[in-house]
Amino acid sequence: MPNAALQSLFAQKSWANNELFNLLSTVDTAQHAEALHTATRTLNHIHVVDQIFRAHLLGESHGFTATNTEATPELGELQFAVAETDAWFEHYVAAISAEPLAERISFRFTDGDTGTMTREEMLLHVITHGSYHRGNVGQVLKSISVSPPRDLLTKFLHVREPSRRQA
Numbered sequence: 001m002p003n004a005a006l007q008s009l010f011a012q013k014s015w016a017n018n019e020l021f022n023l024l025s026t027v028d029t030a031q032h033a034e035a036l037h038t039a040t041r042t043l044n045h046i047h048v049v050d051q052i053f054r055a056h057l058l059g060e061s062h063g064f065t066a067t068n069t070e071a072t073p074e075l076g077e078l079q080f081a082v083a084e085t086d087a088w089f090e091h092y093v094a095a096i097s098a099e100p101l102a103e104r105i106s107f108r109f110t111d112g113d114t115g116t117m118t119r120e121e122m123l124l125h126v127i128t129h130g131s132y133h134r135g136n137v138g139q140v141l142k143s144i145s146v147s148p149p150r151d152l153l154t155k156f157l158h159v160r161e162p163s164r165r166q167a
Helices: 006-026 033-058 075-095 119-142 153-161
Strands: 104-108 114-118
Touching: 006 033, 006 119, 006 153, 033 075, 033 104, 075 114, 075 119, 104 119, 114 119
Parallel strands: none
Antiparallel strands: 104 114
16 A cells, blocks of 8 residues: 555544643643643644645635634634544545656745645645644643653554554
């Protein structure tokens, strides 16, 4: 399968997002309101960018004029929306073949600049962008003495397939 690595990366993205949202839901909102707001804004930014690139992949208008929304969604509502988008990407990479992955797509960024990327580059951007910002959320959690989940591909692979730990 030519895109097995992409499938694994998007499965790990879904898993990591779920782990992070589940942990955030346990943080005391009264005591850590500012940190939770920052974390939610960051996760919403990831989600908006995911939606923008999904629209680019589909050749549709995304309707966003910025890479975050003005209003901050409630954490549970955002978790549900992120899970839906993550599932879409998992299905997309499971169904796409090598030839369309190499297709170059022209698009417009939210600031009005134009860009061109292959479908594969867009998918890799979604992966790296989300990973980067989940790391930002991890730093926010550390600042309130909460250990963030270990957002690692190695951990995900071994959780999903424990036999990989066998020599």
